[in-house]
Structure formats: C-alpha cells, structure tokens
Amino acid sequence: MKTATLIQLIPFASLAECLSLPPLPPVSLPPVPSIPGVTVPLNDLAPPLPILQVPTPALDSPPFTASDIKPKKIGYFWTGAGDRQHKDFLATYSLDDDTFGTLLWITDVPSSGNDPHHLGPSLDGKTLIGGGLLSLLKTQDTAFYFDTTNPYRPTFKKSNRAILSSIADEIRAKPDGGFYITYMGSAVGTSPGRLVETDADFNIIHEWPEDVPSVLNILKEQFNPHGLSIDWERKNILTSDFVEPVTILHPSLGINKADTLRLWDLDTKEIINTITIPNGGGIQDVKHIPGNPEGAALATAVHLGQVWIIYPLRKDANGKPGVTELLFDLGPKARDTVAIYTDITQDGRFFYLSLTTANHIAALDISDLNNVKRLDNPDEEQPTIGPHYVKVTPDQKHLVVTDYFVQTGALGLINTPADFKALYVDILDDGSLSFNRSIDFQREFADRGGAKPHSSVIFDLTDPEKPLYY
Numbered sequence: 001m002k003t004a005t006l007i008q009l010i011p012f013a014s015l016a017e018c019l020s021l022p023p024l025p026p027v028s029l030p031p032v033p034s035i036p037g038v039t040v041p042l043n044d045l046a047p048p049l050p051i052l053q054v055p056t057p058a059l060d061s062p063p064f065t066a067s068d069i070k071p072k073k074i075g076y077f078w079t080g081a082g083d084r085q086h087k088d089f090l091a092t093y094s095l096d097d098d099t100f101g102t103l104l105w106i107t108d109v110p111s112s113g114n115d116p117h118h119l120g121p122s123l124d125g126k127t128l129i130g131g132g133l134l135s136l137l138k139t140q141d142t143a144f145y146f147d148t149t150n151p152y153r154p155t156f157k158k159s160n161r162a163i164l165s166s167i168a169d170e171i172r173a174k175p176d177g178g179f180y181i182t183y184m185g186s187a188v189g190t191s192p193g194r195l196v197e198t199d200a201d202f203n204i205i206h207e208w209p210e211d212v213p214s215v216l217n218i219l220k221e222q223f224n225p226h227g228l229s230i231d232w233e234r235k236n237i238l239t240s241d242f243v244e245p246v247t248i249l250h251p252s253l254g255i256n257k258a259d260t261l262r263l264w265d266l267d268t269k270e271i272i273n274t275i276t277i278p279n280g281g282g283i284q285d286v287k288h289i290p291g292n293p294e295g296a297a298l299a300t301a302v303h304l305g306q307v308w309i310i311y312p313l314r315k316d317a318n319g320k321p322g323v324t325e326l327l328f329d330l331g332p333k334a335r336d337t338v339a340i341y342t343d344i345t346q347d348g349r350f351f352y353l354s355l356t357t358a359n360h361i362a363a364l365d366i367s368d369l370n371n372v373k374r375l376d377n378p379d380e381e382q383p384t385i386g387p388h389y390v391k392v393t394p395d396q397k398h399l400v401v402t403d404y405f406v407q408t409g410a411l412g413l414i415n416t417p418a419d420f421k422a423l424y425v426d427i428l429d430d431g432s433l434s435f436n437r438s439i440d441f442q443r444e445f446a447d448r449g450g451a452k453p454h455s456s457v458i459f460d461l462t463d464p465e466k467p468l469y470y
C-alpha cells in the first residue's frame with residue numbers, strides 16, 4: 001500500500017466542456033493540517049482515493065401539499081432523493097393512529113446525493129442533526145442541522161464539516177446542548193476517523209482523541225468509529241469500528257472491516273482500551289443496556305452474525321478496564337448480512353436487530369443475560385427488504401424500521417437491496433414483533449425517482465409536560 005498515494009480527480013474543466021456546462025472552479029479537498037508525527041504517516045498509509053463527482057447544483061423538492069394537522073406522535077425521516085439530483089431532505093410524518101402516514105412537511109438541505117445517514121435529536125428537542133455518508137464525493141458538508149422549535153415545520157439551520165474527519169455516523173446529544181458524533185473516516189475517508197464534539201451552537205470544538213497516546217492508538221490500529229454509546233453515570237464512552245469508508249468506493253482493493261471497539265474516559269476523552277472481537281468483520285453497533293447493574297453494553301459483529309457483551313468495568317488480562325465475550329449467535333442466516341444495527345427498550349428487557357441482507361428483524365429477550373431468548377423465528381419470511389435503522393418509539397410500543405442501508409451504485413461495492421419503506425412494527429407484551437403499518441417512500445416521492453429513508457427520530461408530545469424526543 002505504501003506506493004498507493006494516488007489522488008484521482010476528474011479533470012473538471014474538460015468534463016464540463018463535454019457536458020457543455022459552464023467551466024467549474026477547480027475543486028480540491030480541504031487541506032489536512034500538518035501535525036508532525038500524526039498526519040505525516042498518512043502519506044504512507046493512504047489507499048487509492050475515490051473519483052470525485054461533479055458537484056452539480058441540487059434541485060429543489062417539487063411542490064408538495066402540507067398538512068396542518070398536529071399529531072402527538074411525529075416521525076422525522078432523513079432521506080435521499082432516488083434520482084440523486086433533487087436535494088436530500090427531512091420528511092416529517094404523522095405517526096398517530098388516526099392520521100398515520102400523513103405527510104406534514106418536507107425540509108430540503110442544500111446538498112444532493114449525499115446519502116443521508118443517521119439522524120438524532122438534541123436533548124431539548126429543538127434541533128435535529130443528520131449525517132451525510134457520501135459527502136466527500138462531492139466535497140459537500142457532512143452534518144446538517146434542523147430547527148424543530150416548531151415540530152410540525154422543521155427548517156434547515158446550517159451544515160458543517162470537520163477538518164480531520166468526515167462521514168458522520170452515530171449521534172448522541174450532550175446534556176448541556178450540542179452533540180457527540182462518530183465520523184467514520186479521515187478527511188479523505190481513510191482510517192483514522194474521529195469522535196467529533198460540537199458546542200451548543202453546533203460548532204465543532206473537538207475531534208477526539210487529542211492526547212498523544214490515544215492518537216498513536218488510532219494511527220496504529222484501524223479506527224473507523226460507527227457505533228457510539230455513552231454511559232453518563234459511569235462516565236465511559238464506547239465506539240465500535242465498522243469499515244474503512246473509502247474502501248467501499250471504487251477503486252477499492254477490498255473492504256477493510258474492523259474487529260475492534262474503543263473504550264473512552266468520558267471526562268478526558270482518552271482511549272483507555274481497545275477491545276477486540278476476534279474475526280468480528282465490522283462491529284457496526286454498540287449500545288449500553290439501560291439499567292444494567294454493571295453498565296454492560298451489546299455490540300454486533302457483522303461477519304460473525306453475533307452479539308457480544310462488553311463489560312466496561314471488568315479488567316482484562318493486562319489489568320485494563322473493558323472485556324468482551326460472546327452473548328448470542330444469531331445463526332447462519334445472520335452471517336455477513338452487511339449491517340446489523342440495533343435498539344434496546346428503555347427497561348433493558350428487549351433487544352432488536354436488523355439483519356440487512358437477510359431481510360430480517362430479530363428480537364431477543366435479554367432480561368436474563370444468562371438465558372437470552374430468541375423471540376422471532378429465524379426462518380420466518382418478513383415483509384421487509386433491506387431493513388437497517390431501528391428505533392423503539394418513546395412509548396416503547398413500536399419499532400420504527402427504515403428499509404434502506406447503502407447503495408453506492410456504480411461508485412462502489414455496497415448496494416444492498418431495499419424496498420424504501422418506513423415500517424411501524426408493533427411491540428407485543430412479550431417483546432415479540434407484529435408487522436403492521438408502513439410508509440412507502442418510493443410511492444410517496446415518485447416525483448424524484450423515489451426516495452431512500454435511512455434513519456428516523458420520533459417525537460412524542462402526548463404529555464405536554466413531558467415531551468419525549470428520541
């Protein structure tokens with residue numbers, strides 16, 4: 001790999017001439033500041049870079065009919081246009097029983113073809129942030145902020161990008177405003193990514209880690225953080241390494257999957273241990289189990305199709321905190337399903353997992369960690385294609401699933417089939433799932449070649465004294 005420092009750029013001026021577009025200004029990636037001993041090794045490590053896309057102007061959403069109803073339960077879906085030419089957008093829908101699936105509003109952002117990724121709310125519910133997966137292909141911003149002060153009419157607030165890192169993934173709100181966000185890749189989509197922190201005005205104030213031992217740690221061993229979970233009480237952070245994003249795009253020498261998680265000290269943002277799931281093949285997600293007496297967390301190993309439990313406080317063989325062991329094997333159909341994303345009910349009893357290319361959503365009863373029970377039938381045919389993002393609704397009665405992961409098209413190696421629906425699945429008393437209603441984004445947004453909803457946030461305003469944002 002040492003000789004492969006090769007940046008391939010389309011000669012923009014000549015391409016523009018063939019397409020008889022006005023000449024475009026030269027485009028370059030933002031410079032990486034030189035930090036001796038830190039950024040210099042990047043020169044030796046950089047793999048081939050993807051071919052940049054012509055930054056065509058994004059088209060506005062076609063006119064739509066807004067509804068004036070004011071449902072108590074609102075679903076926000078962070079969505080890309082099927083034709084990749086119209087603007088990426090936030091779709092706001094009613095999730096109330098009597099008006100389920102009524103479109104309330106569409107909020108455009110300035111970008112197109114960014115592949116909207118995860119979405120998360122601020123603690124006060126006044127802001128949503130959505131990440132863009134393919135931002136670096138058009139050198140667009142990667143984080144997009146929405147003002148939801150009026151929850152029925154979100155407005156686009158601003159967007160930004162970091163200097164050292166790109167490709168925003170998982171999002172956690174800070175108690176004092178602002179966010180922590182995993183950025184899976186470096187500024188050019190390689191390893192290492194960073195853990196980005198914003199202030200309450202959503203300006204990027206840190207790209208962690210910043211201390212020398214932790215920076216050496218992430219340079220030494222692939223660091224492409226995707227999953228992110230924070231235990232505010234015990235003051236630790238877990239991030240899970242998934243894949244090196246640039247390697248899913250052409251030209252690629254093969255996808256670099258990671259087997260590791262990082263355990264961080266919340267106060268200092270130092271990495272205190274690297275935890276390995278042997279042969280994990282992409283640790284996509286990690287989440288602390290609510291109410292667990294040891295502060296344990298669950299992580300998904302995508303190649304293995306397994307759930308591993310992390311005990312952040314237990315000591316490993318070297319005396320460092322953080323050990324992991326196998327908790328549950330999801331069986332042969334769960335192996336190599338490209339993505340396994342999860343959510344856990346607030347009482348810590350039920351655990352839901354999407355097995356993307358298996359077209360399956362699994363449910364586990366984890367109330368007794370020594371006797372985990374599978375609630376779904378692994379061989380059942382479910383009415384879903386390509387489920388990915390799963391979210392338990394604030395009332396704990398439903399699971400919102402978005403049936404779309406990533407389709408890079410001709411640009412890359414990941415193209416998971418999808419039916420582009422948002423499923424509203426009922427959670428029964430024993431924790432098992434019952435498929436019920438859905439919103440069909442292909443049909444709803446046929447005016448732009450369909451639409452690809454990647455993730456959701458749900459507001460529940462049933463109790464005006466205690467609005468819930470999740």
Ligand SMILES: *[C@@H]1O[C@H](CO)[C@@H](O)[C@H](O)[C@H]1NC(C)=O
Nearest residue numbers: 096097098426434435436437
């Ligand atoms: C779907 O949900 C509605 C509203 O809660 C309920 O009345 C209906 O029984 C459900 N249908 C099925 C098939 O579960």
